[in-house]
Amino acid sequence: GQQVMQIPQYQHVQEGEDFTTYCNSSTTLSNIQWYKQRPGGHPVFLIQLVKSGEVKKQKRLTFQFGEAKKNSSLHITATQTTDVGTYFCAGATKTIFGAGTRLFVKA
Amino acid sequence: DGGITQSPKYLFRKEGQNVTLSCEQNLNHDAMYWYRQDPGQGLRLIYYSQIVNDFQKGDIAEGYSVSREKKESFPLTVTSAQKNPTAFYLCASSEQGDGYTFGSGTRLTVV
Numbered sequence: 610g611q612q613v614m615q616i617p618q619y620q621h622v623q624e625g626e627d628f629t630t631y632c633n634s635s636t637t638l639s640n641i642q643w644y645k646q647r648p649g650g651h652p653v654f655l656i657q658l659v660k661s662g663e664v665k666k667q668k669r670l671t672f673q674f675g676e677a678k679k680n681s682s683l684h685i686t687a688t689q690t691t692d693v694g695t696y697f698c699a700g701a702t703k704t705i706f707g708a709g710t711r712l713f714v715k716a
Numbered sequence: 717d718g719g720i721t722q723s724p725k726y727l728f729r730k731e732g733q734n735v736t737l738s739c740e741q742n743l744n745h746d747a748m749y750w751y752r753q754d755p756g757q758g759l760r761l762i763y764y765s766q767i768v769n770d771f772q773k774g775d776i777a778e779g780y781s782v783s784r785e786k787k788e789s790f791p792l793t794v795t796s797a798q799k800n801p802t803a804f805y806l807c808a809s810s811e812q813g814d815g816y817t818f819g820s821g822t823r824l825t826v827v
Contacts, residue, residue, distance in 0.1 A: 651821050652808075652816070654816055697758065706760075708758035
């Protein structure tokens with residue numbers, strides 16, 4: 610069945626460093642969604658990408674959808690302590706979530 | 717404000733007991749979902765419903781049951797057949813093609 614793999618599983622960064630998490634699917638996705646879950650909290654929807662090669666930005670966050678619609682990435686520029694949490698990608702149709710990348714930011 | 721309400725926030729279950737987790741939404745979304753999250757893990761789909769009076773099994777439906785008698789409500793029952801029920805349970809809703817809105821979750825512990 611459809612699987613969505615995320616790497617890395619964990620990432621420790623110094624505040625101010627950049628961070629990237631990658632999401633790879635075994636099949637072509639109709640769209641990809643990204644969520645953030647703060648420690649002890651629930652996932653919060655960040656963005657959805659639909660088009661091949663699409664790039665979207667939200668302040669310091671840049672999201673990309675691969676040309677083949679099988680992979681995606683989330684890049685955070687100049688991380689802050691408020692970026693701490695787990696970032697999940699999710700592929701449609703019956704939304705399959707990746708295992709997430711847990712980001713630790715050291716001040 | 718529109719959103720999803722899950723209750724209770726914490727729940728303790730004795731061995732062999734059935735418990736029901738509540739999920740209510742006032743977003744007028746057609747689709748609702750139940751996910752299970754274990755510590756340090758991702759989200760695994762238990763059941764989902766795309767319309768009232770209809771629901772489908774997800775990847776880990778064994779030991780769980782649901783109902784969808786009203787558009788706003790999608791309760792999840794964790795039965796005694798679920799051998800390892802201790803987990804964080806998340807309910808979500810969405811409109812087709814949109815991102816999910818999650819509730820704040822229920823932490824279930826077997827005592």
